[in-house]
Amino acid sequence: MKIIFKDLCKYFGRVKAVDNLNLEVGDGEFVALLGPSGCGKTTILLMIAGIYKPSKGFIYFDERVINDVSPKDRKIGMVFQSYALYPHMTVLNNIAYPLKLKKVHRKEIKERVQKVADMMGIGELLDRKPAQLSGGQQQRVALARALIKEPEILLLDEPLSNLDARLRIMMRSELKRLQKDLGITTVFVTHDQLEALTMADKVAVVNSGCLQQFSGPDELYNHPKNLFVAGFIGSPPINFISVSLQKSDGRFLLKNRYLQIELAKKIGSKAENNSTSSEILLGIRPEHITINKKEGIETEVYVVEPLGRDILVSVKLGKSMIKVLALPSFKANMGDRVRLNFNLDKIMLFDKKSEKSLLLDKD
Amino acid sequence: MRLRQKPRAALAYLALIVPSALILVGFLWLFITSFSIRTEGLRSLGWTLSNWSFLWKSPFGPQYPSIWWVTLNTLVMSLIMTLIVVVVSSMTAYALSRMKFTGRKSFLSLTLILHAFPSVTLLIPIYFVLIWVSKIPVIGRGVPLLGGLGYNTIGGVALVMVAFQLPFGIWVMKGFFDNISWDMERSALIDGASRFRVWWEIMMPNIKPGIAALSIFSFITGWNAYLIPLTFTAGRAGKSAVLSLYLQNFISESVMTEWNAVAAVGLFQLIPVVIFFLFTQQMLLNIYGGGKKGGV
Numbered sequence: 001m002k003i004i005f006k007d008l009c010k011y012f013g014r015v016k017a018v019d020n021l022n023l024e025v026g027d028g029e030f031v032a033l034l035g036p037s038g039c040g041k042t043t044i045l046l047m048i049a050g051i052y053k054p055s056k057g058f059i060y061f062d063e064r065v066i067n068d069v070s071p072k073d074r075k076i077g078m079v080f081q082s083y084a085l086y087p088h089m090t091v092l093n094n095i096a097y098p099l100k101l102k103k104v105h106r107k108e109i110k111e112r113v114q115k116v117a118d119m120m121g122i123g124e125l126l127d128r129k130p131a132q133l134s135g136g137q138q139q140r141v142a143l144a145r146a147l148i149k150e151p152e153i154l155l156l157d158e159p160l161s162n163l164d165a166r167l168r169i170m171m172r173s174e175l176k177r178l179q180k181d182l183g184i185t186t187v188f189v190t191h192d193q194l195e196a197l198t199m200a201d202k203v204a205v206v207n208s209g210c211l212q213q214f215s216g217p218d219e220l221y222n223h224p225k226n227l228f229v230a231g232f233i234g235s236p237p238i239n240f241i242s243v244s245l246q247k248s249d250g251r252f253l254l255k256n257r258y259l260q261i262e263l264a265k266k267i268g269s270k271a272e273n274n275s276t277s278s279e280i281l282l283g284i285r286p287e288h289i290t291i292n293k294k295e296g297i298e299t300e301v302y303v304v305e306p307l308g309r310d311i312l313v314s315v316k317l318g319k320s321m322i323k324v325l326a327l328p329s330f331k332a333n334m335g336d337r338v339r340l341n342f343n344l345d346k347i348m349l350f351d352k353k354s355e356k357s358l359l360l361d362k363d
Numbered sequence: 364m365r366l367r368q369k370p371r372a373a374l375a376y377l378a379l380i381v382p383s384a385l386i387l388v389g390f391l392w393l394f395i396t397s398f399s400i401r402t403e404g405l406r407s408l409g410w411t412l413s414n415w416s417f418l419w420k421s422p423f424g425p426q427y428p429s430i431w432w433v434t435l436n437t438l439v440m441s442l443i444m445t446l447i448v449v450v451v452s453s454m455t456a457y458a459l460s461r462m463k464f465t466g467r468k469s470f471l472s473l474t475l476i477l478h479a480f481p482s483v484t485l486l487i488p489i490y491f492v493l494i495w496v497s498k499i500p501v502i503g504r505g506v507p508l509l510g511g512l513g514y515n516t517i518g519g520v521a522l523v524m525v526a527f528q529l530p531f532g533i534w535v536m537k538g539f540f541d542n543i544s545w546d547m548e549r550s551a552l553i554d555g556a557s558r559f560r561v562w563w564e565i566m567m568p569n570i571k572p573g574i575a576a577l578s579i580f581s582f583i584t585g586w587n588a589y590l591i592p593l594t595f596t597a598g599r600a601g602k603s604a605v606l607s608l609y610l611q612n613f614i615s616e617s618v619m620t621e622w623n624a625v626a627a628v629g630l631f632q633l634i635p636v637v638i639f640f641l642f643t644q645q646m647l648l649n650i651y652g653g654g655k656k657g658g659v
């Protein structure tokens with residue numbers, strides 16, 4: 001089932017929890033809502049579920065407006081951040097509850113619960129109470145309860161955030177696999193970018209109620225639409241350097257006191273067309289900078305942090321700090337003079353005022 | 364740590380033992396007196412069972428209801444009151460805790476005001492209401508056991524008791540509902556439950572300690588009630604008398620108050636409450652222990 005948001009708003013008094021959201025989640029797609037805490041992710045989910053009514057705008061399931069449809073008629077399964085299991089019921093009754101409400105025959109309930117429980121690997125825990133389960137097991141029970149009524153839409157509100165790091169990585173792939181096997185349209189809320197990028201087909205980045213960008217993980221990482229997305233996605237985070245864009249003899253140059261970079265003509269002219277002023281921001285990810293001792297922009301090593309697979313070198317360029325991912329073979333000490341080369345295919349340019357990317361095609 | 368905890372525990376015990384001892388002495392006196400001809404302090408001046416004779420023959424003559432009839436009245440009144448208070452408070456409190464509707468805030472403050480309101484001032488208006496209700500056929504005064512809902516009936520007294528108890532009940536239950544996570548309820552709504560089922564199948568089982576506490580509290584209030592039964596029944600000789608009124612017979616009717624008999628009836632009234640309390644004490648404690656863990 002498709003989910004379409006049209007000019008969706010939700011206000012709590014004066015707080016704009018969701019502001020003019022336009023988004024389309026395709027049938028069978030796995031979409032992540034990514035954003036910092038308090039940006040309105042849960043609110044969006046609860047509007048899909050029908051718990052909150054939109055203040056403005058519409059939600060469509062396929063072609064049908066469902067603003068006023070009650071939660072129980074929406075064919076939705078939801079896993080809450082707190083799991084929200086019913087503490088007074090056994091695992092069996094927890095999972096069976098949606099079916100019981102649908103007045104499914106007792107024998108069928110039993111069979112279906114057993115099937116889902118086995119699929120989730122909690123077949124042995126059916127007689128326990130939720131308080132007697134570990135966090136990971138509770139999460140599976142919650143997922144089983146959401147799946148048992150064979151929903152057409154699955155909503156997951158930070159389902160992995162209460163798990164320890166190892167279990168989280170395991171569940172990440174399991175969830176992704178499960179979603180693909182079942183083919184249920186899924187909206188997944190997280191504030192962990194790695195989770196969003198690795199699991200989802202498409203990621204919607206949200207900040208203070210506004211959609212920032214909605215695209216595939218690759219696009220999001222390599223072509224962020226604005227400063228917020230560029231800065232939010234990626235770890236270690238992207239470097240921003242203040243530069244001015246200059247044109248001389250048909251060549252485009254990015255310049256400040258410490259560096260000078262020549263841009264390809266295509267990029268340069270696009271940036272020039274899109275920008276409102278010559279003062280712009282250059283964004284470059286740490287892995288798109290190479291570091292050596294012979295040629296490039298001159299800098300000084302500030303600190304070196306080994307990350308295991310590679311090392312993170314912070315260098316000083318004037319007053320600002322730039323982070324560079326270097327191979328483990330790179331050896332440097334604090335205070336060494338080193339030189340940087342930017343991968344010019346990967347640089348991003350942003351307008352300082354509008355914070356928009358200057359490399360997008362105008363639409 | 365041990366060293367510091369020991370004197371602390373001792374102090375706590377001391378603080379508990381001293382007032383408990385005082386109260387216990389009172390009960391001891393009650394017990395001894397009820398089995399004595401006369402007493403001097405805690406010393407009995409001769410043992411007897413005659414103070415308890417009210418159990419098998421009415422001490423004031425046959426036109427007065429027997430102790431067992433009065434006890435039944437008290438029981439029926441307390442149980443009905445408890446039932447209504449618990450059901451109505453928990454439904455009202457659920458709505459107040461979870462739903463948005465106009466007038467919710469004012470309703471809440473109104474219940475609080477009512478709770479603090481000196482109910483005595485309402486006795487006379489309520490008297491007129493009950494007299495008026497009595498004039499309604501059947502439900503006014505024609506129901507067996509209850510009598511009805513009007514003046515001088517068990518049902519009428521219970522109804523007034525309920526009214527006075529509800530603000531308290533609503534506030535207590537609202538506190539318990541407020542403590543239950545919203546997610547659980549939302550989850551049930553998405554699972555397909557109606558509001559009523561959410562209340563009954565999801566919320567109520569999770570506030571059992573609250574229900575228990577309110578039930579016990581209401582029952583004891585009903586059992587011990589004096590002012591309201593006194594005002595709204597024809598008095599201690601009437602068919603609708605409750606235990607507290609029966610006790611009053613001894614004090615004013617006889618020329619000389621027979622304190623030993625008063626003690627016996629007092630003890631009689633006390634026994635069920637004590638037994639009840641012994642069994643439910645754990646539940647009352649539960650409220651403060653916060654019996655929830657995990658899963659929520």
Ligand SMILES: Nc1ncnc2c1ncn2[C@@H]1O[C@H](COP(=O)(O)OP(=O)(O)OP(=O)(O)O)[C@@H](O)[C@H]1O
Pocket residue numbers: 012015016017035036037038039040041042043044191
């Ligand atoms: N019922 C409510 N009443 C008033 N304000 C609310 C309510 N629910 C959410 N808000 C506000 O709306 C904003 C968005 O909240 P929401 O719960 O959707 O955030 P979130 O993105 O899910 O955050 P988190 O990652 O911390 O769960 C917040 O500012 C929050 O304070």
Ligand SMILES: [Mg+2]
Pocket residue numbers: 041042043081157
């Ligand atoms: Mg949230």
